[in-house]
Amino acid sequence: MSNDDTNIDEHGQKRDRRGEWRPERPVGFMPLFDWPTTPKIVAKWFFGVPGFLVPWYGVYLLITVIAYLFFTPEMARMQVLSAGWALEILLRNVVMVGLFTGALHLWLYRLRGQGRKRKYNANWMATNDKRFLFRDQVYDNVFWSMVGVLVWSLFEVGLWWGYANNALPFSGLAANPVWFVLWMLLMPFWRNFHFYWIHRLIHWPPLYRTVHYLHHKNVNVGPWSGMAMHPVEHVIYFSCMLIHLIVPSHPLHMMFNGVTTALGPAVSHSGFDELVFGDAAAIRKEKLMHYLHHRYHTVNFGESAVPLDKWFGSFHDGTPEADARFRAARTRP
């Protein structure tokens, strides 16, 4: 069944002429900044299943703790910069991204485990397309993601070297348990705040043309597109880790910051509104939010933890009304 503007796909989802599907509920922000809000709403968002902590925050934290306990060189070795332990960190990070992003890609795009159910774009990843390295979107995206892992690992090695030599502001769990937990919980908000501003910076035309264009070659995104960036963008993107030069932290904070910065994009670029293993409503909103950024370029520079897009007028909530508003703004002389 179809008419001029829409057709119904194999999952009964309405797709427009360009094959786009949208969830019915608009994009929103985490309820901390939504108004009106109540303690009950905030508590439900925070502790609910799915919610802020479960599943994604918890998954990233678990991965960080395992990497910290079992796959990080001893502190004494890291006092002296050397290729040996630096390569161990690089290898651990390559494996981590390979398994995490690879698993999402395998399930959603290779096995097509949920078909096109809740997939925003009707198409799969591009092949035989000369815009991409190796004429293949996935190979291109994996290549640039791995360059990103190298940049992330360099930041991590430098910071570990600083901790091992007591050269960085340190705050331990035993001495400052409240700050330890609070800083851990604030991390997504710091990352969102940082990302919004660096993202606006790289949309400055000279930087967009030379650097950020590479990420935006991906209009139809998949898990590997998340970290497919120009190396200059990787440096700017992972510079959120430099906060640990200033803010008293435990190395676990630094690692958690790096791990979420490296793995988060695989989820936010998955191209699907909802993954079979259950997603937090907030994360679902975030995926559509960033998908729309790839679709329209000039909207949704940030993510859903901090509503900077709303405050600065670049927010697109995914509704037809917002579509019309931004289209009108673009055609205005």
Ligand SMILES: [Zn+2]
């Ligand atoms: Zn993106």
Ligand SMILES: [Zn+2]
């Ligand atoms: Zn962008």
